[in-house]
Every structure is written in structure tokens, then in C-alpha cells.
Amino acid sequence: MTLAESRTTHPLTMTTAEEVAAVREVLVDAGLLTEHVRYAFFAPEEPAKSEVLAGGDCDRRFRVVLLDIATGRSWDTVVSTDHRSVVSSRELDPPVDGQPPIIDTEFEMIEDILNADAGWLAALEQRGIAPASVRAVPLSAGVYDYPDEAGRRVVRAFGFQQDHERDHPWAHPIDGLVAYVDLTRRSVDRIIDEATHPVPATSGNFDDPEVAGPPLDSLKPIEITQPQGRSFTVEDGHVRWGKWDLRIGFNEREGLTLHQIAFDDRPICYRASVAEMVVPYADPAPVRFWQNYFDCGEYMFARYSDSLQLGCDCLGDILYTDAVIADDLGNPRTIQNAICMHEEDYGVLWKHSDMFTGSRETRRQRRLVISFFTPIGNYDYGFYWYLYLDGTIELECKATGIVFTSGTPGEYATEIAPGLGAPFHQHLFSARLDMTVDGANNSVEEVEAQRVPMGEGNPYGNAFRRSVTRLQRESDAQRQANAASARVWHIVNPEKRNALGQEVGYVLHPTGQPTLLADDASSIAARATFATKALWVTRYDPAQRYSAGDFVNQNPGGAGLPAWVQADRPVDGEDIVVWHTFGLTHFPRPEDWPVMPVDYTGFVLKPAGFFDRNPALDVPPTVSDHCASL
Structure with missing residues (x-):
């Protein structure tokens, strides 16, 4: 067979x-x-x-x-x-296409390459540091004005001192020193030894009781149970929950993917994923100016996904799904419990106590959670897709782990512990939303609040109206968020109407945080052009999958979205893909050390005219000993 x-x-x-x-x-x-x-x-x-x-x-x-x-x-x-x-x-063709992602085999050879280089060893000796105590961190090189690097496979490596095998070396950056390494020749091209800074002596061992202090023992257990079992079913990746119907997928570049998302048998989104993310750093120092990481395209970050643990990563009546990827040699590798699915109570769904009829009705909201978590270097990222009973879709990204450190707090870094800096940076994600709102042909409208001047028709100055602009072509479908005008984007189907004669649609609510802050003329702006806009709309093309192009590592720039939109295809009433940039601008705090509490970002897709009325009227009252009439 x-x-x-x-x-x-x-x-x-x-x-x-x-x-x-x-x-x-x-x-x-x-x-x-x-x-x-x-x-x-x-x-x-x-x-x-x-x-x-x-x-x-x-x-x-x-x-x-x-x-x-x-x-x-x-x-x-x-x-x-x-x-x-x-x-x-x-x-x-690497100078044109860029390089393939960096692989585990290459990460594993870095310390041997560095410890065979006389310049690296001399720099460590000058600092009084034993090479055996140094953990090398090889990082993607980007593309800069180094003609000799064109077409070659290069990384740049920092060193961090590790005092013992349980010591977290991120607390001890060897600052002022970086090595440029040729991975193919397995040699060091150059050593940048810009300055000798003291290696911070603070402890980063958050898992050491002497650092963490005595456990907080006043918290009582929380247990989440569903005595009658979970409400959703999964068969061969096909998920059904309430009125929701979708498929799940997984790959090493995007991680969790959602497919053919439908509500009450009506399609909403054909495919949803995080297609790219970039972490640009703000420190212009000679040893750090190049720090810009594409965790999806350069590292295939989902290949490192955690095997999730009940009670730690997920809580409740959990269904786990394994993911199968390939290792460097092409052999299958199974990530056990890579994807977590469960239901969560989410407070009140809708409620009214009526003064005229005396009715008192409350319904509770719940959501289906589909998630995965992946560590990549110092950071850990969680991606949580939420489906709600009222037809809402949300993506929440969680950033935690350990902030990247330096030994030079100053203008571009926060001092988070004595002598220990954490450079300013951003986490910018690109969601690829292949929308099919009640069908394949969709349009996008920019909708925002518009103040009406006081005068004729508005004598008391209280009026404001809604401004609606239909995006016509790829050239004008490159937009920024604007929280001051409550700007959102409606994805509508011009061929379908609701009972009120309105185009059916879903509205994308951005968080409105900054997009890429690097200068427009910078190398990172050329390579991560997707991150310079909050919204892009393109015509569907099955080959156009990743926001910064197929091969991001050492790509000189211009690939992906900026290349595709040069065609300036019409996007009004067409088969379209919506690309949304969102994320965090992180000025680290002392409270982010030695391990960072979760920070959150994401976006929401809410029905807007997709239904003729509240689609959650049929949610039954909660039957519980804890919910009873007085």
C-alpha cells in the first residue's frame, strides 16, 4: 500500500x-x-x-x-x-536570493571554531576569562557594507561567561567583543574588540532558591474541571467546537497554522498564520548595530517548540497534538504535545437586568484555545489563537524568557541589575490572513472616527461620524494604524449582504503600537519592509507565503511584500490576503530580570455585519451550584 x-x-x-x-x-x-x-x-x-x-x-x-x-x-x-x-x-544564488536558515549542525560547531582562533583566545586572555567557561551565541549576520561577505554563509558570535553548568550565562555578557564567523570555511573572518568592559557579576539564576527567595505559600490551588468532558472534537486535525469548524496544521517556520476557519458553516478565513517576525535592536554600538533577528525566516523557530506540560503550560481538560518535523539529516522528529487545545471560561458574554420587565439574564463567555510555545535563544514565545462563542477570533502572542543582555547600560539600554544592561528592541510579528469572508472575493475598507466641526448641522459640536475608504489596489493598501482615530479595517464581501442590506464582514482591530522604528534608509528597513506598515493587502498567490520572502537569512532586502506589491494588482472584490504587522516596543525594566513576566500583544477579528443579530443568543444559561437565583 x-x-x-x-x-x-x-x-x-x-x-x-x-x-x-x-x-x-x-x-x-x-x-x-x-x-x-x-x-x-x-x-x-x-x-x-x-x-x-x-x-x-x-x-x-x-x-x-x-x-x-x-x-x-x-x-x-x-x-x-x-x-x-x-x-x-x-x-x-545567495547574493540575490539570500541564504538558507541557520541549522543546529552549524550552531553546534561555533565554540570549536572560536576556540581555534588566536584572535578570540587573545581577547579572552586579555580579559582573564578561561575559554572553557564561555558559551558562544552565534547570531544571524544581516547584510551590511562588507563586500567580502557577499555570497558567503556568515554569523556573528557573542560570548557569555558561565560559572558552572547550572549558571545562566545571559547574566554575564562579555561585552565589547564579537566574532564574524564563516560557517562554510569554519573560520573566523575578523574579531571586533572594541572595548574591555567588566563582566557583570550579578546572578541570573532565577531557578536558584537563594535568588528567588522562599516560595509564596499563601496561594491555594486552582483546578479547572469539565465533569462531562470537553466540548470540542478533533479528528485528523479537523476541529469542531460549538459553531466553529476548522483545521490545524504545523510547520517549523510558522509553527501552528489554522485552516478553513468557518462559523455556522460560513467561511471566514482560509488560512491564518504568523508568517514572519523580526526583533530589531536599538543599540548602535560597533559590536551591536547588526542585531536584528528574523526568528521565523532565519532560525525556523518552531522547530524548537516545547513539549507542553499539563498544569504548567496548559490548565483544564486538555487535548494535546504532536507535531512531526525533520531534523538536519532528514529523519522524522516528533515534538510531543506541541499543540495544546482546551476551553476557558472568559467571564460574561452578555447580560441585562431590565427595569421594565424585571428580567435578569446572564450568559457566560468561553473560548477555545489553540496554542504552542517555542523558545528561541534567550526568549520564549507563546502563540494563542482564541475562538469565542460570538464569532470573534483573536491571536495573542506572549513574550517571556530572558532579555538579551549587555555589559554597557546607557542611552540605548536599561540597567536591569548592577552593571548589566538590556538593549532597547522591538518584537514585530506579521500575521498572514488569507480571508474568505463568506466567499473568496473580498474587499478591505479603512474605517475611522472623524470629528465634525461645530457649525451648521452640528451647532453644539458633539457630532462625529464614521469615515470609510475602500482600498482599491496594492499601492494604496499599505496602511498604518492610528489609535487616535480608532482606525480599523473591515474585510467585507461585496457580493453578500445581511438582512439590513449591508456587506457582510469582519473587522480587524489593531493594537496600534509602533511599527519598525529603525530609519527608513537602514539595512533592517530594507530587509524587514513588511514591518514598516501595519497593514498590507495583496492578491492571493500560492507562492507568496512569507512577509520578508522565502530566504531571509543574509537577504539584501526588497523580498516579500515590497516586491509583490510592485505589480499593483487590484484588491477590491478579489481573492485577497491581509497581512497585519503588530508587536511590542520593549524598553526593558528591572522587573524583567532575571526572567521576564509575560508581555502580550496581538489583534482581534470581530464580526461586523457578518450576522444579522447577536450570534450568541442561543448560548444556554450556566447550570452550576455557584450560579443560582437569590
Whole structure:
């Protein structure tokens, strides 16, 4: 029996270990996976939307980026497991395309490379630091005015001192020192030894009782139970809960993906994901100006996703789902409990006590939570999709972990402990929302409050109205948020009307925080142009998947959204994708040390005319011993 015969028929079903193994076999048989070749990326190559919506069988394909660690050559390859064949394979041109992501094999070799370099060892000796106590942190290099780096596979590495194996080295940055490393030649290009700063002596060992102090023992246990079991079902990635119907997926670049989201059998969004994120730092020092990390595109951050634990990461009647990815050698690796699903009470859904009729009605809100958590270097990120009983969709991103540290508090960093700095930075996420609001052809309207001047028709000056601007083409569908005017974006279906004659729609509520703060002429602005706008709208193209382009690592810039919108395609009443940039601007606090309490960002999609009335009128009253009439 073939894989095509043994697997479930839905084309968006999650990857299996058998499929990963089959891809590897095809690549070996084709002579593409040899002794020095590694996987830099692996993910399902999803069929075009039209193929999936048409039903029937679709060819099951996977995309693999292959990297020869001996030569630095790389290939973007697509494999069909149904036909057990290589569909396509293109060699990358690094100066133009950029480099494949950095892989574990390369991370693991960094300390050996540094400890073989005389310049690195001399810099440590000058500081009185034993090389064996230094943990090297290799980081993506970006693209700067270094002609000799063009086409070469480069990282830049900091050192952090670790006093013992349980010591968190982030507390001890060896500041003023950075190494530029060629990963293919396995050599150090140059050492930047700008200044010798004292290594901070503070402890970052938040898991040490002497640092944390005695436990707070006055908190009583909270237990969440559902005596009759959970209300949702999941079968082969197909989730049903209340009136909600959707599919879940997972890949190492985006992590959790949601597909074919519908409410009461009406489609809302064909595919939702976090397509990219960038963390630009603000310190212009000679050793730090290049710090800008694309955690999705440069590191494939979801490959490090946690195996979640009941009672710690998730609470309640939990259903966990494993995710299967590929390791550097192309072998299947299962992340157990990668995705968590559960229900949460969320307070009052709607309520009214009426003075005329004497009625008193309350309904409680609850939400379905679908989430995953991934550590990447010093930070940990959680991504929580919430589905509510009233048709609302929310994405909440949680940032925690350990702030990146320096030994130089000053104008561009907060002193968070004696002598320990935390540079200012941003966390900017890009959500890709392939909208299908009651059908494939949608439009976007910018809606905001508009003050009406006092005068004729407004003699007392109290009036304000709603301003509505329909976005027509990709060139004018590049917008900023504006909290001062309550700016939102309505995604509507111009072909469908509700009972009141209004276009059915969903409204995107941004948080309105700053987009990219780096100068428009900076390298990071060229490479992360998606982050310079809060909203982009593009025509759907199955090949346009990632906001900063397919290959972000050492890409010179201009890829992704800025390249695609050059076509200036019409977006009014078309099959469109909405891209939303949101995030945090982080001026670290002392309270963020030695481990950072969760900070939150995200956005909300709420129905606006999608329904003819409150869609949650049918939610029954709560039956509980704790909810009773007086």
C-alpha cells in the first residue's frame, strides 16, 4: 500500500513520520542527499487554495531546502510523496536570493571554531576569562557594507561567561567583543574588540532558591474541571467546537497554522498564520548595530517548540497534538504535545437586568484555545489563537524568557541589575490572513472616527461620524494604524449582504503600537519592509507565503511584500490576503530580570455585519451550584 493510499484524504492533514521518511528516501535515491548535505528547511508544500476547495485528491508534496555544509551550496527542492519523485530543485544564488536558515549542525560547531582562533583566545586572555567557561551565541549576520561577505554563509558570535553548568550565562555578557564567523570555511573572518568592559557579576539564576527567595505559600490551588468532558472534537486535525469548524496544521517556520476557519458553516478565513517576525535592536554600538533577528525566516523557530506540560503550560481538560518535523539529516522528529487545545471560561458574554420587565439574564463567555510555545535563544514565545462563542477570533502572542543582555547600560539600554544592561528592541510579528469572508472575493475598507466641526448641522459640536475608504489596489493598501482615530479595517464581501442590506464582514482591530522604528534608509528597513506598515493587502498567490520572502537569512532586502506589491494588482472584490504587522516596543525594566513576566500583544477579528443579530443568543444559561437565583 502506498502513502497516498494509507493517509487520510484531506490535502491539509498534518505531516506524518512516514511522509518525512519517504521524502528522505526520494532525495537519497535522487542523489541530492549526500554525506555533507543537511536539511535547512522542511515543510508541507500546500496545494493552491482552488485545488483544496474544489475537493478531491491533491498531490501530497513537501518542500526541502538542502544545504551542503562543505561547500555552502544550497537547493530549494519540492518532493512528491504520492509519486515518490523530485518535482523541482533549484540552486540558490545567495547574493540575490539570500541564504538558507541557520541549522543546529552549524550552531553546534561555533565554540570549536572560536576556540581555534588566536584572535578570540587573545581577547579572552586579555580579559582573564578561561575559554572553557564561555558559551558562544552565534547570531544571524544581516547584510551590511562588507563586500567580502557577499555570497558567503556568515554569523556573528557573542560570548557569555558561565560559572558552572547550572549558571545562566545571559547574566554575564562579555561585552565589547564579537566574532564574524564563516560557517562554510569554519573560520573566523575578523574579531571586533572594541572595548574591555567588566563582566557583570550579578546572578541570573532565577531557578536558584537563594535568588528567588522562599516560595509564596499563601496561594491555594486552582483546578479547572469539565465533569462531562470537553466540548470540542478533533479528528485528523479537523476541529469542531460549538459553531466553529476548522483545521490545524504545523510547520517549523510558522509553527501552528489554522485552516478553513468557518462559523455556522460560513467561511471566514482560509488560512491564518504568523508568517514572519523580526526583533530589531536599538543599540548602535560597533559590536551591536547588526542585531536584528528574523526568528521565523532565519532560525525556523518552531522547530524548537516545547513539549507542553499539563498544569504548567496548559490548565483544564486538555487535548494535546504532536507535531512531526525533520531534523538536519532528514529523519522524522516528533515534538510531543506541541499543540495544546482546551476551553476557558472568559467571564460574561452578555447580560441585562431590565427595569421594565424585571428580567435578569446572564450568559457566560468561553473560548477555545489553540496554542504552542517555542523558545528561541534567550526568549520564549507563546502563540494563542482564541475562538469565542460570538464569532470573534483573536491571536495573542506572549513574550517571556530572558532579555538579551549587555555589559554597557546607557542611552540605548536599561540597567536591569548592577552593571548589566538590556538593549532597547522591538518584537514585530506579521500575521498572514488569507480571508474568505463568506466567499473568496473580498474587499478591505479603512474605517475611522472623524470629528465634525461645530457649525451648521452640528451647532453644539458633539457630532462625529464614521469615515470609510475602500482600498482599491496594492499601492494604496499599505496602511498604518492610528489609535487616535480608532482606525480599523473591515474585510467585507461585496457580493453578500445581511438582512439590513449591508456587506457582510469582519473587522480587524489593531493594537496600534509602533511599527519598525529603525530609519527608513537602514539595512533592517530594507530587509524587514513588511514591518514598516501595519497593514498590507495583496492578491492571493500560492507562492507568496512569507512577509520578508522565502530566504531571509543574509537577504539584501526588497523580498516579500515590497516586491509583490510592485505589480499593483487590484484588491477590491478579489481573492485577497491581509497581512497585519503588530508587536511590542520593549524598553526593558528591572522587573524583567532575571526572567521576564509575560508581555502580550496581538489583534482581534470581530464580526461586523457578518450576522444579522447577536450570534450568541442561543448560548444556554450556566447550570452550576455557584450560579443560582437569590
